[in-house]
Amino acid sequence: MSQIAIIGGHGKVALHLARILTGTATGSSTGAAHAVTSFIRNPDHAAAVSATGATPLLADVETLAAEELADKLAGFDALVWSAGAGGGSEERTYAVDRDAAIRSMDAARQAGVKRYIMVSFKGSRADHGASPDDSMFAYYEAKAAADDYLRATDLSWTILGPSSLNLDAATGLISVGSHLPAGETSRENVALVAAAVLENPATSGRFIEFNDGDTPIATAIMAG
16 A cells, blocks of 8 residues: 555546545556545545545645645655646746646655656647747646656656546546647546556656547556
8 A cells, every 4th residue: 555645636636536546436446545645725625535535634735835845745655746726827827837836846855755646738848839828828838847847856757648628437548649639538537547657657757648549548558
């Protein structure tokens, strides 16, 4: 059993992931259940997190210094970043999706948490190509900066690059590759991919871009 922290624990992907990792998800097949702690900033979300089998931990990563967050991460084996500003102001987008994410990487290193999974987006890179007039420009910039920072660390990282997200039920099937055209994937499939890479150290050091597709996740993440 591993001790896994999820930051952004009340998000839809995170709630699915907690159920999968704790073994409470219907049809969960990740093997031994893990102990999951989901970081949340709103105490009203604690009950929903507890229902997944995870332990809620109240912590506002937007305001915590790296050293403070490191104290909370002591003893964990892996960290999944699934937080985001959620389409707020540009200022808050940079504060959460870039700055807080980077502090979480520093905190993970300080706490000795080696495995780090970043939930990002398909096409995340400095030359993402979006215009500054694009309403998503700040998000693309913030995520690309955080992902590049992660790549330069000595953490055992994997970056997930799902296409546009929907609320469909998971199929457990994806297509992987930077060459894929724009597409969609379900939030539940993203959670399944996150769980799969946590179980597979060979995915370390990889940026896995994917859509819903026709290849079982465990196979796809190794072939892409």
